Amino acid sequence: MSKLGKVLQQLIYESDKHMTAEEIFLLCKEKELKISLASVYRVLNTLVDEGHIRKVSISDGSDVFDKSTEDHGHLVCSCCKKVTDVYIEDFKLILSQLTGKEVDSYHLNMEYICEECNSRKEKKNGKQIRRN
Numbered sequence: 001m002s003k004l005g006k007v008l009q010q011l012i013y014e015s016d017k018h019m020t021a022e023e024i025f026l027l028c029k030e031k032e033l034k035i036s037l038a039s040v041y042r043v044l045n046t047l048v049d050e051g052h053i054r055k056v057s058i059s060d061g062s063d064v065f066d067k068s069t070e071d072h073g074h075l076v077c078s079c080c081k082k083v084t085d086v087y088i089e090d091f092k093l094i095l096s097q098l099t100g101k102e103v104d105s106y107h108l109n110m111e112y113i114c115e116e117c118n119s120r121k122e123k124k125n126g127k128q129i130r131r132n
């Protein structure tokens with residue numbers, strides 16, 4: 001693995017979030033690493049190709065990078081795009097039984113509205129009611 005690959009992998013492993021390439025780029029800047037956004041993209045894609053990390057596509061959002069390469073699904077807030085891991089026991093087995101095929105891997109995104117976005121919405125609605 002390249003030196004930059006090791007550095008970026010370390011950043012991802014230390015974070016408890018699923019970060020976009022832009023967020024990883026900003027983190028590099030914070031740590032005063034000299035790397036361009038284009039290089040961040042290139043190195044991240046190499047790490048994905050080599051199986052060190054996983055790329056998760058978010059609808060209407062940027063791809064995020066995941067330190068866990070184990071099979072799992074994601075809860076995605078359709079409002080703020082926050083991503084939470086969901087581990088479903090025996091899900092591959094269930095899928096195999098459903099399809100009658102031996103399922104090797106799966107990508108599962110579930111959309112919801114997170115608690116913060118929900119309460120923000122309620123506050124907003126509350127104000128509107130008071131104004132009327």
Ligand SMILES: [Zn+2]
Binds near residue numbers: 077080116118
């Ligand atoms: Zn949210």
Ligand SMILES: [Zn+2]
Binds near residue numbers: 066072073074084085
């Ligand atoms: Zn994940």
